[in-house]
Amino acid sequence: MKLIWKLLRQHVSVGQLAGFFFANLLGMLIVLLSLQFYEDVLPAFSGEDGVMKNTYIILSKRIAAVSTLSGEAQTFSEADISDLRRQGFVRKVGAFTASQFQVYTSISMGGVGMGTDMFFESVPDEFVDLQWPEASDSEGGEVPIILPRTYLALYNFGFAQTKNLPKLSEGVVSLIPMDLRLRGEDGREWRLRGRVVGFSTRLNTVLVPESFMQRTNAELAPGAAAAPTRLIVEVENPADDAIASYVQQHGYELEDDSLEAGRATYFLKVVAAIVIAVGLLISALSFYILMLSVYLLVQKNAEKLQNLLLIGYSRARVAWPYQLLTILLNVLVLLLAIALLFWVRSLYLERLWQMFPALSEGSVDNTLLIGVALCSFVSFMNALAIRRKISAISRPR
Amino acid sequence: MNKITLHNTLPLVFAQRPDVASDLWRQDVCFERGHLYLIEAASGTGKSSLCAFLAGYRRDYSGTIAFDGRDIRQVHTFEWTGIRRRQLSLIFQELRLFPELTAWENVQLKNQLTHFKRDTELATWFEALGIADKRDTLLGQMSFGQQQRVALIRALCQPFDFLLADEPVSHLDPANCHIVGELMMNEARRQGAGVIVTSIGHHMDLPYEKTFKL
Numbered sequence: 001m002k003l004i005w006k007l008l009r010q011h012v013s014v015g016q017l018a019g020f021f022f023a024n025l026l027g028m029l030i031v032l033l034s035l036q037f038y039e040d041v042l043p044a045f046s047g048e049d050g051v052m053k054n055t056y057i058i059l060s061k062r063i064a065a066v067s068t069l070s071g072e073a074q075t076f077s078e079a080d081i082s083d084l085r086r087q088g089f090v091r092k093v094g095a096f097t098a099s100q101f102q103v104y105t106s107i108s109m110g111g112v113g114m115g116t117d118m119f120f121e122s123v124p125d126e127f128v129d130l131q132w133p134e135a136s137d138s139e140g141g142e143v144p145i146i147l148p149r150t151y152l153a154l155y156n157f158g159f160a161q162t163k164n165l166p167k168l169s170e171g172v173v174s175l176i177p178m179d180l181r182l183r184g185e186d187g188r189e190w191r192l193r194g195r196v197v198g199f200s201t202r203l204n205t206v207l208v209p210e211s212f213m214q215r216t217n218a219e220l221a222p223g224a225a226a227a228p229t230r231l232i233v234e235v236e237n238p239a240d241d242a243i244a245s246y247v248q249q250h251g252y253e254l255e256d257d258s259l260e261a262g263r264a265t266y267f268l269k270v271v272a273a274i275v276i277a278v279g280l281l282i283s284a285l286s287f288y289i290l291m292l293s294v295y296l297l298v299q300k301n302a303e304k305l306q307n308l309l310l311i312g313y314s315r316a317r318v319a320w321p322y323q324l325l326t327i328l329l330n331v332l333v334l335l336l337a338i339a340l341l342f343w344v345r346s347l348y349l350e351r352l353w354q355m356f357p358a359l360s361e362g363s364v365d366n367t368l369l370i371g372v373a374l375c376s377f378v379s380f381m382n383a384l385a386i387r388r389k390i391s392a393i394s395r396p397r
Numbered sequence: 398m399n400k401i402t403l404h405n406t407l408p409l410v411f412a413q414r415p416d417v418a419s420d421l422w423r424q425d426v427c428f429e430r431g432h433l434y435l436i437e438a439a440s441g442t443g444k445s446s447l448c449a450f451l452a453g454y455r456r457d458y459s460g461t462i463a464f465d466g467r468d469i470r471q472v473h474t475f476e477w478t479g480i481r482r483r484q485l486s487l488i489f490q491e492l493r494l495f496p497e498l499t500a501w502e503n504v505q506l507k508n509q510l511t512h513f514k515r516d517t518e519l520a521t522w523f524e525a526l527g528i529a530d531k532r533d534t535l536l537g538q539m540s541f542g543q544q545q546r547v548a549l550i551r552a553l554c555q556p557f558d559f560l561l562a563d564e565p566v567s568h569l570d571p572a573n574c575h576i577v578g579e580l581m582m583n584e585a586r587r588q589g590a591g592v593i594v595t596s597i598g599h600h601m602d603l604p605y606e607k608t609f610k611l
Binding site: 003004006307311 | 452455489494502
């Protein structure tokens with residue numbers, strides 16, 4: 001082996017190999033780094049600790065000026081809902097049920113009374129981020145109500161501040177009894193007691209239990225079977241860009257900015273794909289450089305190779321030094337690329353953690369696996385090409 | 398391998414010549430194991446072509462060449478590796494040694510492949526052929542006569558049924574000619590091999606059993 005190498009290293013061009021080495025290193029590094037960056041940054045857009053915390057989105061139909069004037073329905077049909085259920089990103093779909101009766105609520109505190117017309121909505125219990133109290137729907141009892149947490153903030157920091165009214169804590173609010181007057185179409189009126197039992201961050205509406213809503217709607221507005229105007233959807237991953245495109249296609253609207261995360265994820269994917277493609281292109285070009293260099297080497301050493309074959313060396317044996325050279329170069333490139341990857345990663349992870357302290361570290365396994373796969377593939381192709389080239393010169397004329 | 402046969406063989410370059418008068422071309426010829434042959438040739442009669450055909454690196458001939466009855470056109474490249482390593486040893490006219498290696502390394506390159514001879518035996522041959530002092534000299538710095546002797550040693554570093562020596566002593570003085578002939582024949586007899594020597598006039602004084610005029 002030593003002697004063969006001594007022979008076959010003649011005409012090895014250090015310049016060409018160095019050119020290949022750095023080009024391949026650059027290509028490999030770009031591919032691995034973009035893969036790893038994608039892996040590391042993606043959780044920041046999705047998942048429990050990310051920008052998008054909840055896995056629930058709320059859908060409504062877009063309200064356009066034309067539909068307002070034409071009185072076109074803004075409700076979801078059964079077909080809409082079942083189509084939505086079939087989507088891969090959907091876990092569960094729940095409809096908002098609106099009250100089909102009028103609601104008047106009043107409270108009295110220390111002799112001061114306040115009252116307002118309002119509405120109720122309900123969603124299936126499993127979508128509510130709080131627990132309803134036991135036996136909440138028993139007739140004659142108090143009607144539990146969940147308010148959006150933003151309402152309390154609005155009152156405390158907007159209204160109460162300017163009107164010199166006392167600020168209310170969640171606990172205090174839930175002590176205040178409410179008088180509810182529910183009036184149906186036919187003029188029938190129910191008087192009930194109500195009480196705020198909690199504040200929801202997920203649901204931006206005045207919620208009552210689903211069972212209460214159904215019973216009351218049936219009693220007070222027996223004719224009106226209303227289709228839902230809003231849907232609550234539990235999704236696999238709110239940052240899934242499929243959601244964004246589905247919503248766009250069907251002309252729906254998303255409450256809050258959950259779509260933004262989807263768009264950002266999509267953007268991240270596109271950028272990562274472009275960068276990976278550039279990396280692969282550089283890798284392919286470097287592969288080409290190496291192949292040209294080795295072909296040139298084989299051509300320059302053709303006579304030596306042929307003489308070796310004529311004294312009984314096999315093609316595999318004379319190809320091996322060149323194959324080994326390229327494999328070693330490829331492995332060296334891989335190792336160096338991985339080392340650089342870890343170094344660059346430590347730099348950006350620090351920044352990332354400053355922005356998202358709770359972000360969990362992405363796994364490097366996939367990236368390493370892909371790096372090894374790429375290296376093996378390139379080495380295999382190199383070895384194959386060298387073998388073919390040597391076979392070509394060993395063929396009798 | 399016991400027999401090398403040529404049937405109606407002719408290099409393609411001679412195809413246009415109707416007057417090829419030769420003991421070998423366009424004839425039925427058989428070389429047998431254990432025998433010694435001389436092929437005498439004038440320049441341009443296709444001697445080197447014959448060696449290239451037998452060594453399996455050229456196929457520009459018509460007719461048939463067969464090893465033990467098997468047409469060598471059917472022999473696969475990987476089989477040639479085995480044939481060149483164990484059955485057919487070659488001394489090329491142009492030697493095909495490696496000038497960037499020393500004389501000793503040139504021989505080792507072959508012996509490391511076959512593990513056929515011990516270093517002491519090789520050293521004895523270097524001694525006998527008068528090139529012991531050139532052992533560690535780069536081959537490129539040696540005279541052609543000295544290189545011929547290195548090529549002989551390399552050719553003997555393997556088992557063979559036939560030894561094909563293409564002008565092995567063209568640049569040797571009579572004394573060295575004699576030593577080369579003796580060494581070559583001793584090894585061939587020991588292995589029971591056939592020997593085919595070619596020459597353009599200046600040849601070793603050996604008991605040839607058959608001489609072909611090419």
